[in-house]
Amino acid sequence: MEPPVGGRGLGGLFPPDLAGYHDGAEVSLPVALELVRAMLRDQGAWCRLEAGDVFTVHVGWDQYVYVGSDRLCADAVARTRELGLFPEPMTTSPYAAELEEPDVTEAADEGFWARVRTALASRQTVLLEERFVHNAARFHRLTPENLDAVRTGLGPRALLTVWPDLNPDVGAVLAALPEEGSAEFVWEAQDGTIRHAIVDDTEYQEFAALVAGARAACALPTYLDERHPLLCAALPDRDGVLRARW
Structure with a gap:
């Protein structure tokens, strides 16, 4: 290698x-x-x-x-x-x-953002996963106050997935990691940045030390058929047409 x-x-x-x-x-x-x-x-x-x-x-x-x-x-x-x-x-x-069947065909249009605002009205904070290319992503903690600013900075044609907010009980999130396999661990560091990493069952102990002091965290499934987000859509182009092929 x-x-x-x-x-x-x-x-x-x-x-x-x-x-x-x-x-x-x-x-x-x-x-x-x-x-x-x-x-x-x-x-x-x-x-x-x-x-x-x-x-x-x-x-x-x-x-x-x-x-x-x-x-x-x-x-x-x-x-x-x-x-x-x-x-x-x-x-x-x-x-x-x-030749590929798309996984996501819904456009992140005004109707999608209206549903995001509805989710924020009841939850106050949600986690937005912005996958701007297939194997790279950014995470944002959305609130009613920062929604418009985050939306403005999203990458073109990004795949947007809305999840429940991070859990402040980081220990409970670590304890609930799958006994076998892997998960995508997302956490808010002390400086307020949102970080994420794929971690498997052989790395949990070492990883727990790495995220010590995190403010909040969550674990997301790595397999597509196990992922059940609140909302999911892809950003259309400026003319409103969805051309992103996810």
Whole structure:
């Protein structure tokens, strides 16, 4: 195994907070080439590179590269063979988004935010999970007072999941972790920041020491069929159309 690469291979391509790295983001050709390299090196980042129906590049989990074009590329195919690689024709990429069934089809429109406000009216505080790419997320403790500010700062096309608020009895949350398997542990540190980590049953004791002093916490299931949030929707584009493919 290669040693882990900080920033999932995105260092120098995007800011440390990954602003600009989201579904639908436009990138330059040099950045696109570096993203392909990062995926081939298995550095952590993964994305589909697409220019509408004109050109696509997908990197598979097996590190096969699937290049799609709206025209024949005989010279490119010949050059690829000269380099010692083995291009083969295919009708479609197995990683085409159209082949996947979406998990979420509801748009986070004004109706969604009205339901969030209703939840806040009864609960006062809820936890918002903002998943701006598939394997990265931010968490926010929503209140009636900060809802609009948090909403303004959400990443484009993010998947939004609303959960009950963090529990101030951190010890009880730790004690309720599954005896086998893993969970996503979310906690509010003493400085007020919300942090999260995937922890499995072999790490509980060490992890309890890490979160000592936390103000509040919760444990979320890691398996999709075990997750039962209050609300879930994806952010539409500015024209109101939901194009995010979750």
